[in-house]
Amino acid sequence: MSDFVITASDKHMKLATWNVNSLKVRLPHVLKWLEDNPVDILCLQELKTVDEKFPLAEIEAAGYHAVFSGQKTYNGVAILSRHPMTDVVKNNPLFEDTHQRIIAATIEGIRIICVYIPNGQSLDSDKFVYKMNWLKSLHEWVKAEMVRYPQLAILGDYNIAPEDRDVHDPAAWVGMTHVSAPERNAFRDLLGLDMKDAFRMFEQPEKLFSWWDYRQMGFRRNAGLRIDHILLTQPLAARCTECVIDKVPRKWEQPSDHAPVIATLS
């Protein structure tokens, strides 16, 4: 009998991430998307609202627990989960930050880290220095967390297109943030902690992105970048059977400029 007991780590799980670019504006999209895609865990970025205005009642009515870390106007992250969450941590304890860009929780034995990595603005800006310092500190923290939590996933908006094939027009992006060598090295350093980019574990369509510029009909021209990622430690990567980007909500009225990314664990 005990041979057939299903333990938490054997449960089929779907993990997703979505930069919603204002939860106030996009709440109807989030609720509709969860109806169509009842994932176990959804990490959200760019809430752009304070915690007092987080739509907890609506999220709970949809069958989800929620933990969140918001601020006025900018940034803000949340984890929605069908299962209870424990050991919630807001921001990287190794990095003093006035921005709310990280929230972590343990769900069904999996350590989930939801990140909104800084944009960087331009390579010669103070914001780029901030982005690189932020990434360096994230690496240090994740390295330590992996020892405590062998089953660890980092989901979010990385604001890094890891390779040229993740960029609609690599020539047009030369010298821009999101594609520079230091940013790509920082992404590779995270993979170097023995993590897998879930999307690249599988055969994927060419030119599939997770963000498209609002301007100049970026989505219709497929002028996009793949900057939203799900990184998995080996024990989770071994269970990952699929990773997809869902372009459907990008076609809805008044969409976020990002699309959700979903990983399935067996």
Added chain:
DNA sequence: ATGGCTTTAAACTAAAGA
């Protein structure tokens, strides 16, 4: 074309995003 589009906060304009 330091433009293009969207959001927020505030105030009829500016900052930030990517």
